[in-house]
Amino acid sequence: MELDTIAAISTPMGEGAIAIVRMSGPDSIKIADKLFKSIGNKKLMEVASHTIHYGHIIDPATDEVVEEVMVSLMRGPKTFTKEDVIEINCHGGLASVNRLLQLTTSYGARIAEPGEFTKRAFLNGRIDLSQAEAVMDLIRAKTDRAMNVALGQMEGRLSKLIRHLRQEILETLAQVEVNIDYPEYDDVEEMTQKVMIEKSAYIKTEIEKLLQTSQQGKILREGLATVIVGRPNVGKSSLLNSLVQENKAIVTDIPGTTRDVIEEYVNVRGVPLRLLDTAGIRETEDIVERIGVEKSRKVLREADLILLVLNYADELTEEDKNIFKATEGMDYIVIVNKTDLPQKIDLEKVRELAGNRKVITTSLVEENGVDLLEEAISSLFFAGSIEASDMTYVSNSRHISLLSQAMRAISDAIEGAENGTPIDIVQIDLTRTWEILGEIIGESVHESLINQLFSQFCLGK
Numbered sequence: 001m002e003l004d005t006i007a008a009i010s011t012p013m014g015e016g017a018i019a020i021v022r023m024s025g026p027d028s029i030k031i032a033d034k035l036f037k038s039i040g041n042k043k044l045m046e047v048a049s050h051t052i053h054y055g056h057i058i059d060p061a062t063d064e065v066v067e068e069v070m071v072s073l074m075r076g077p078k079t080f081t082k083e084d085v086i087e088i089n090c091h092g093g094l095a096s097v098n099r100l101l102q103l104t105t106s107y108g109a110r111i112a113e114p115g116e117f118t119k120r121a122f123l124n125g126r127i128d129l130s131q132a133e134a135v136m137d138l139i140r141a142k143t144d145r146a147m148n149v150a151l152g153q154m155e156g157r158l159s160k161l162i163r164h165l166r167q168e169i170l171e172t173l174a175q176v177e178v179n180i181d182y183p184e185y186d187d188v189e190e191m192t193q194k195v196m197i198e199k200s201a202y203i204k205t206e207i208e209k210l211l212q213t214s215q216q217g218k219i220l221r222e223g224l225a226t227v228i229v230g231r232p233n234v235g236k237s238s239l240l241n242s243l244v245q246e247n248k249a250i251v252t253d254i255p256g257t258t259r260d261v262i263e264e265y266v267n268v269r270g271v272p273l274r275l276l277d278t279a280g281i282r283e284t285e286d287i288v289e290r291i292g293v294e295k296s297r298k299v300l301r302e303a304d305l306i307l308l309v310l311n312y313a314d315e316l317t318e319e320d321k322n323i324f325k326a327t328e329g330m331d332y333i334v335i336v337n338k339t340d341l342p343q344k345i346d347l348e349k350v351r352e353l354a355g356n357r358k359v360i361t362t363s364l365v366e367e368n369g370v371d372l373l374e375e376a377i378s379s380l381f382f383a384g385s386i387e388a389s390d391m392t393y394v395s396n397s398r399h400i401s402l403l404s405q406a407m408r409a410i411s412d413a414i415e416g417a418e419n420g421t422p423i424d425i426v427q428i429d430l431t432r433t434w435e436i437l438g439e440i441i442g443e444s445v446h447e448s449l450i451n452q453l454f455s456q457f458c459l460g461k
């Protein structure tokens with residue numbers, strides 16, 4: 001399959017210190033040679049692969065110097081797309097970068113669609129679909145930990161596991177065929193059933209394990225939806241501010257939806273908090289009083305984490321108790337704020353209302369206790385063993401949905417085998433499991449799905 005040459009600015013838009021224009025395809029070196037004049041007057045066509053060259057971009061039409069640049073030349077197939085790739089590093093300045101991009105298109109390149117570089121890597125067999133999706137996750141990763149998950153997936157950890165499970169299914173199916181083909185042995189029927197049940201149970205357990213990581217994986221990817229709730233004046237805004245100040249706020253530009261959404265994240269010890277904009281307000285001022293316990297329960301339920309703030313220097317009010325009622329059964333941390341003032345609150349009563357949830361005392365004006373809160377958030381999320389960084393997390397919602405489907409199919413197979421359903425019916429369920437798992441790594445995936453997936457990427461990736 002011969003593809004054309006594509007080009008894009010592959011660094012974030014805006015005023016970066018450097019910007020990269022990237023080309024991939026059969027003509028990329030030829031096009032670069034038309035625009036680039038190296039200091040030693042060398043032609044890129046003639047230089048070794050995987051080398052960098054200093055020089056200038058010159059507009060061939062006017063002989064004008066456009067940019068001082070470093071050009072990297074990488075011949076396929078040892079490149080990300082497996083094609084010839086040129087990367088032109090320039091100093092940035094949006095105008096000149098754009099002009100450079102336009103020059104590449106004047107001389108034969110086409111502006112890449114979003115995700116097209118990664119799509120090529122996939123089409124050219126360099127990476128599988130779950131790895132391609134990991135590239136997208138990597139671009140969006142909100143914390144180091146989320147980045148590690150994406151990196152792990154890109155390195156093919158998930159793919160490897162899925163391939164292994166598919167192989168197991170194939171072997172089981174093969175073995176069943178053999179047993180069916182040699183019915184002269186006694187108790188073949190029984191044997192076949194036994195093998196099927198054992199293997200299927202193993203596969204089911206593995207899928208289950210993967211699905212168990214999905215909650216964490218999803219949060220790492222999408223952020224822990226967090227709401228700060230409490231009566232007026234207890235210190236919700238102050239809490240929000242101190243969380244944002246102590247931890248780098250991450251503002252991301254998330255492509256892929258119909259519109260670009262700007263969301264704000266706070267990185268708390270590796271846990272990305274997504275500060276929820278509940279009904280237009282981040283901190284939920286007297287929400288319970290305004291819309292009642294039942295309705296606010298519904299609103300609050302959207303959150304993964306609730307930070308319930310109380311006033312240390314005030315007695316517990318009816319409203320405080322209503323907030324406890326509205327958050328019953330949800331994950332939350334109680335923050336008793338203003339410990340620098342004389343105590344009026346009954347902490348025993350607070351602990352009683354909080355049940356097994358953490359109660360933390362803070363003085364936000366004196367900057368006391370915020371570290372304890374962060375500790376609590378992180379341990380709530382990374383409860384125990386999950387912290388191991390070499391875990392295979394499933395974080396992508398497409399993967400989660402496919403794994404759930406595979407889980408149902410394999411359960412059907414097990415149930416069938418146990419109930420003495422004819423072997424060929426059970427085989428169908430096993431085959432279906434194999435197919436569904438294949439969709440995760442992009443085998444047996446529809447072309448329309450592939451196009452849709454890749455169009456969600458950022459431009460230039």
Ligand code: GDP
Binds near residue numbers: 236341
């Ligand atoms: P909100 O209405 O819940 O958002 O509360 P704010 O964060 O706006 O705080 C209300 C008032 O309490 C402000 O004047 C804050 O400066 C003050 N405040 C916040 N935290 C503390 C604290 O720990 N100690 C004291 N003494 N005042 C605080």
Ligand code: ZN
Binds near residue numbers: 236237238283
């Ligand atoms: Zn406020």
